Amino acid sequence: MAVTAPTPPALRPPAAVSRTGAAAVTAALVLLVVALAVTDITQGTAAVGPAEVLKALTGRSDPADASVVVASRLPRASAGILVGVVLGVAGAVLQAVSRNVLASPDTLAVNAGSYLALGLVGVTGVSLPVIASSGVAFAGGLLAATAVLALSGLGAGTVRLVLAGTALALGLTSVTEGLLLLFPQETEGLYQWNQGSIGQNGFDGVVQMLPVCLVGLAGLLLTARRVDALALGDDAARGLGVPVRATRVTVVVLATLLSAAAVTLAGPIGFVGLCAPALVRPLARRHRAFVRARTSLPVAGLAGAGLVLGADVLLRALVPADTAVAVPTGVVTSLIGAVFLVVMALRLPDPAGADAPERLRVPSRRAFLATVAVLVAVVAAVTVAGVLLGDSKLLLGDVANWAQGRAGRAVSFVLDTRVPRVLAALCAGGALALAGTLVQAVTRNPLAEPGVLGVSGGAALGAVLLVTSVPAAGTWGIAGAAFAGAAVTSVVVFGLAARGGYRQNRLVLVGIGTAAATTALISLIIVLTDPFNATKALTWLSGSTYGRTMPDVLPVALVLAVGLAVASARRTELDLVSLDADTPRLLGLRLSRARLGFLLVSVLLSATAVASAGTIGFVGLVAPHAARALVGRRHVRVLPTAVLLGAALVCTADLLGRTVIAPAQLGAGLMTAVIGTPYFLYLLVRGRR
């Protein structure tokens, strides 16, 4: 696994030395934030524009207008500034201590941890005061951040950190979304809240969070000198007498405290902690004053405030006031942040030759056959269990009657609806596993899979766009729209990552950025077109086989068959492509065309899988890995094993989702995330050794 420690900024030759330059930049930022705040104050649902605000501020307006400014506009603007500042500072300081330009409250799963903690509290039906719920959010966020940092190692790989954080965030969010679906009344509004919005009910929230934020900010400024020392490297810092471990722990706790305060106040506002420091970093190259944390942290905070307020102002300027109330600010910052993530991934130095192949034993032919036989038995068993189990339990005799067309009405119906769901799960699982195997081979990247790369997200976006604009769209239409979405995202992702070969880190980071953008866009579409139907979004994003019929399964089954045929016919090419960049060329293989063909097949596979069962993550990642661990690297063996594993995994997840909380149900995607996240994290930890 690659170790990417960017050059500490202090080592860069300072280009400009002027102190006045730094002061001017800071002043300009302050002015920008003030201008944005003033604009924000004049926007809203009440008819209180610039003129009324001016009157209110000079105490000459009527009391109603004044109350709007005082109790709604000013709290919103100050919440925006506060949230932006603390997220910017938290991101900057996390990046400094981990020497990692991609560390932020989002990539450390702090937001997801807080979200889950608040969701758990919501389910119990207890309504807590702001301070207490902030404490709960802090505990959740700190736990998640600790887990991510422990798994990825401080100061080590950028990619590992982002992957561990993203994976944990996905797993935690899946659990929270499960709670939302299970307890719709108790958690009402939590879904919208999850997108982050700075609207406030009076000054109470801001006033209660302000001391917490001040303590956090003051603490960080006090440790700023030690943070600077850490930027020189652990050994250098120790040489200067700085307690490395204690400093890291203090900084992470304080940054989590700040993020938790922001989450409590406004929900998770996405990616501000990532973008704000990134915006400030180029300044450090031009003005030496910004090299020191004590000066760069406040500037990062200002940039954060500018981002949050800018997103809010932009939203309210573009969308009519009544609609803007429903669109969360966090969706806008997530979109901006996703673009940032992609751009930074493209600029990130990527050490070559880091992809040492996994050291795997090669099992005997007999062992391989035994494994396949066992897997076939498992898939058969899960299939039969899937058909028999559900709200109403059936017996094999029922199935026999049904197959002969002699079953009674109830049994026929249950099987008529249940069998397509089982088949959809089997085919989608197999298709995603095959897609993952192909992508991992072509990109020689053990972490590539359609979900992580944003291809599944693109497919879901295409499908949601069609379903919202043409409610009566049919099976093939949805599959086509999903394919179009998947094709567009894969052109973007693979196109951007292709420059200089499919470098591991770049591909995965660009993919994660794209995946985040598609999720934000799906949320935006649902909020704008169908605001009272959060279930609709969750159903699409969580992967569900609900209401599937035989014709819905057909596209994915066909593509799976074709994909298997192509992959097994070209299995030697797959072996060569996955080996390294040079061998195939020496053997006269047209590398780019082979790659393109395999990628096209995998995009088709992911798109049809999404059309038939929604976005199901992790299968494309877990199945090929487990297959290689079981039967070795050769694709003649990996292909059948991975497809069987994927089918078994999704079918099991679907079965559990349908039965555990019957008659209500959970999507298969939620269950696979709950199973897949620990495995993904295990892979990361194992890869570290």
Place this chain on the structure above:
Amino acid sequence: MRRLLLTAAATTAAVLTLAACGTTEPVADSSAKPSEAITLTDATGAKIKLDGPATKVVATEWSVVESLVTLGVDPVGVADVKGYKTWDTAAPLKNEPKDIGTRGEPSMDTIASLAPDLIVATTDLTPAAVGQLRKVAPVLEVTSADGSDQIGQMLENLDLIAKATGTSAEAATARKDFGSKVAEGKKALAGAGLAGAPYAFSDGYVTGNQVSLRPYTSGSLIGAVNEAIGLKNAWTVKGDAAYGLGTTDVEGLTALPKDVRFAYIANKDDASSTPFTGALAKNAVWTSLPFVKAGEVHRLPDGIWMFGGPDSMAAYIDAVVAALTK
């Protein structure tokens, strides 16, 4: 991993052997008994044929559950029974129906196991799910809401359900009762000098530190009833096409006229649904609103389902009249 797989396979094989070859239901017998058949066309234009008036009825949405209860038909299956009992006490269930899961994704298995004569669904259920339900029993799909004529739609749905369940007499009574309730309400309000008075109904939700309000515009069922009893809907917010619901925040309330009367329905079992007495109590925008100062904010009794049928709307009329003429 391999040992795990082996164990899994072996265990499942054992379970399957135990489950083998039994049946949970006897083989279908084909002798059907003919009785007076009913044929009708539902909201989607689908033809529905019933052998006789349906008695074992499953309902996937609370509004149709309420209609069934009004007509004296006790449904055997209801989506989210607990939620119905919380939010709709104007037409309480007289039996203990089976819970068929969520309103958005009712469980096919559970519905099938009830072997109903008729399933009543609304156009809010996905076409895929309705298609599957049609295989288990005839599905009567009624329009969930129609912003251009909510009361007409509500009564039309009641009539359709009555036809399918052979309770047209009960439907006629309910129609007449509702008509006289509207007339009675209108008279009472006019008597109190409230004819044409500006009035706004809303509900609201608290999430974290934010309050979001949902105005019921004149395109909503409540809004239509308000106009029927002679009140003037004061909302200028635009609602959605089907339910006539808008979105706003506390600021948006400043657009309401000074002499408006404001009413809302919340639920004591759902703390997040009561912002008006909780989160907003100390909000300066809220407290400085002229109608709040004048005490013209009325909490109507819990359990009147805002998207329900004639019973809920009759209870609503009683509640509004009582609140405004107090």
